[in-house]
Amino acid sequence: MTDAPAFGLSDTDLAAHNTVFASDALKGRVAVISGGGGGIGRAIAWLYARLGASVVVTGRKPEKIDPLIEALRAAGHTASGETLDIRDRAQVDGFWARQWADKGGADILVNSAGGQFPQAAIDFSPKGWNAVIDTNLNGTWNMMQAAALKWREFEHPGSIVNIVVVTTHGLYGVAHSMAARAGVISLSQSVAVEWAPYNIRTNCIAPGAIETEGWNVYSPAARAAYPKTNPMMRVGTAWDIAEASAFLSAASGNFITGEVLTVDGGGQHWGETWTTGKPDYFDV
Numbered sequence: 001m002t003d004a005p006a007f008g009l010s011d012t013d014l015a016a017h018n019t020v021f022a023s024d025a026l027k028g029r030v031a032v033i034s035g036g037g038g039g040i041g042r043a044i045a046w047l048y049a050r051l052g053a054s055v056v057v058t059g060r061k062p063e064k065i066d067p068l069i070e071a072l073r074a075a076g077h078t079a080s081g082e083t084l085d086i087r088d089r090a091q092v093d094g095f096w097a098r099q100w101a102d103k104g105g106a107d108i109l110v111n112s113a114g115g116q117f118p119q120a121a122i123d124f125s126p127k128g129w130n131a132v133i134d135t136n137l138n139g140t141w142n143m144m145q146a147a148a149l150k151w152r153e154f155e156h157p158g159s160i161v162n163i164v165v166v167t168t169h170g171l172y173g174v175a176h177s178m179a180a181r182a183g184v185i186s187l188s189q190s191v192a193v194e195w196a197p198y199n200i201r202t203n204c205i206a207p208g209a210i211e212t213e214g215w216n217v218y219s220p221a222a223r224a225a226y227p228k229t230n231p232m233m234r235v236g237t238a239w240d241i242a243e244a245s246a247f248l249s250a251a252s253g254n255f256i257t258g259e260v261l262t263v264d265g266g267g268q269h270w271g272e273t274w275t276t277g278k279p280d281y282f283d284v
């Protein structure tokens with residue numbers, strides 16, 4: 001069991017956390033969760049499995065995925081894992097081909113794979129910029145299009161949830177990621193229309209500060225400021241995002257597409273967030 005992470009909820013927490021959803025809300029559905037070994041993806045995997053879904057967890061590092069699959073199965077859930085780099089289109093296509101040829105297809109895709117490093121934009125190297133754009137924009141698109149092609153081919157309905165970032169106000173120090181996530185939001189809104197005839201829904205969730213192991217890339221000073229990035233004056237949990245995602249993936253979301261559900265404690269209406277620490281210039 002991947003217990004006691006430095007930040008966020010453990011498998012033990014996620015196996016028992018209260019949920020507002022009925023235990024059969026996702027019964028019989030197959031859900032693919034990219035980045036499912038990370039903090040938010042893992043919470044989504046646990047919640048969806050507990051609601052009756054068969055979950056397929058993907059990510060680059062087997063050491064993050066394997067213990068999760070073991071823990072889910074030990075709790076009586078149906079789960080499998082695959083190593084998959086979302087930036088590699090051939091890998092992505094191969095994964096979706098196998099999923100439909102041998103593993104019963106899929107009903108739901110949640111794209112939780114993503115991330116960035118904090119750095120002043122003026123100092124981005126071409127390689128660093130490309131790594132973040134390739135992961136968050138191209139990688140998400142690879143998964144979206146590959147899933148949709150299968151849903152169209154098999155005339156099967158599908159639902160996509162993309163985990164992005166709040167882009168309606170400043171999140172400074174991660175401009176590369178903001179550019180990529182704004183792209184994903186716009187893309188999701190466009191294909192929500194184009195793919196409606198195929199019965200494919202596409203939505204985004206924009207989390208605020210959610211305590212997960214992904215926070216390791218931020219300095220203690222930056223992390224200490226995160227509770228003050230919203231008027232509720234606290235950070236959220238991966239479970240908050242998992243329940244929002246279940247709302248969009250389950251029948252509760254049947255008439256929702258092209259939406260961005262912001263789960264940030266009101267942070268988008270509040271102020272500014274610096275992932276690199278606030279420069280003295282702005283401290284007036």
Ligand SMILES: CCCCC/C=C/C(=O)SCCNC(=O)CCNC(=O)[C@H](O)C(C)(C)COP(=O)(O)OP(=O)(O)OC[C@H]1O[C@@H](n2cnc3c(N)ncnc32)[C@H](O)[C@@H]1OP(=O)(O)O
Pocket residue numbers: 114115116117118119125127128129131132135208209210212213214215217226229273275
């Ligand atoms: C109020 C809200 C606050 C919170 C906001 C958001 C929070 C989160 O999103 S937390 C959870 C997200 N999780 C992560 O961000 C995970 C950590 N990040 C990454 O894994 C990477 O940043 C990645 C997403 C870009 C991964 O790509 P990958 O290609 O695997 O990355 P490399 O490590 O090989 O680096 C490639 C290239 O990128 C530049 N670079 C990477 N890290 C840094 C850094 N810390 N500082 C400066 N530049 C960096 C660099 O150019 C790397 O190339 P090399 O120099 O040759 O290594």
Ligand SMILES: NC(=O)C1=CN([C@@H]2O[C@H](COP(=O)(O)OP(=O)(O)OC[C@H]3O[C@@H](n4cnc5c(N)ncnc54)[C@H](OP(=O)(O)O)[C@@H]3O)[C@@H](O)[C@H]2O)C=CC1
Pocket residue numbers: 034035036037038039040041058059060061062064084085086087112113114115116135139163164165166206207208209210211212213214215
């Ligand atoms: N936590 C927060 O405060 C916030 C998070 N978000 C976003 O939510 C999403 C999930 O974040 P969170 O769970 O906190 O972060 P984590 O870092 O815990 O999880 C992200 C996961 O993405 C996977 N991943 C990264 N790159 C790739 C890739 N190329 N191919 C496949 N998988 C990849 C990683 O797995 P592996 O290393 O195995 O590849 C990792 O487990 C991210 O997009 C994040 O930026 C947005 C706003 C706030």
